[in-house]
Amino acid sequence: MAADADALRLENQICFPLYACAKEVVRKYKPYLDEIGLTYTQYIAMMVMWEHKKMNVKALGEKLYLDSGTLSPMLKKMEAAGLISRTRSAEDERNLIVSITEKGEGLKGRAAEIPAKMGACISITPEDAMALHGLLHRILRQM
């Protein structure tokens, strides 16, 4: 049957364009993120920190869909760069509290232009962006 064979063709995958598109978009960020010395993963972590100021690794990981295997080494680098500090919670020493520093706060101003620059770079209509956002969140929620 053709159906079986077609199901294994790259063009018929739903996951592949998702994978490729995510990769390419992250790559588009690189020149802008380079200017402020962040990687994409560090950038999304900083977004959470700009908003919440303090958060333990587990909660940060839930927001970013990342685990300690990825976050532990990255947060150490970000601490070394002076953007965050890492301290154990006094109430429960299992929790590592990540806190934004003055320097980390200061970076927000320099990051402010990035969303607009990326928007100009991708050129998607607001309607399509909204539709895409909705579809992706529906899939994420359902998993």
Place this chain on the structure above:
Amino acid sequence: MAADADALRLENQICFPLYACAKEVVRKYKPYLDEIGLTYTQYIAMMVMWEHKKMNVKALGEKLYLDSGTLSPMLKKMEAAGLISRTRSAEDERNLIVSITEKGEGLKGRAAEIPAKMGACISITPEDAMALHGLLHRILRQM
């Protein structure tokens, strides 16, 4: 202004759900791919090989949005696993020709069920899948 601050909130990003969703979907594949001994990247490479039988690294990379830095070591592993063979083109020795082997062809049968299993796993309506596919390809093309 609230607009500036909002632009740097994780929930307002279009890229983040794309990144997170792609990652989570690839992760969903893992148990099924483990059964046939492939990683996700190897799986999409095999899809191209099942269809085209022979292809040089550059063409394969264009299809997969990957470069030789990723493909070279991966293709060596796949050759070691007996799924493909790697030979230099006689006409132009710069080109490395990747060819599917008997064993590689044989794996297609065992992979045949994976698309259906993943479909059951993600539960998205055909309309939404079509819409998502269209949106993602539009973005990819435009980049």
Place this chain on the structure above:
DNA sequence: GGTGATTAAATTGTATAAAATTAAATTGTA
């Protein structure tokens, strides 16, 4: 109060990814 189960991070091992550089082969052209 002791102890087995649970939880949170860190660590270890494996596999991508991308940028930059290198090496080898081919092409274009003076």
Place this chain on the structure above:
DNA sequence: TACAATTTAATTTTATACAATTTAATCACC
């Protein structure tokens, strides 16, 4: 035909990612 420019892979370096394991702290329950 030399030889500079280009092209194709491979290599090197850095940074994720994730699964599995380990370690340390806390909790539950007797």
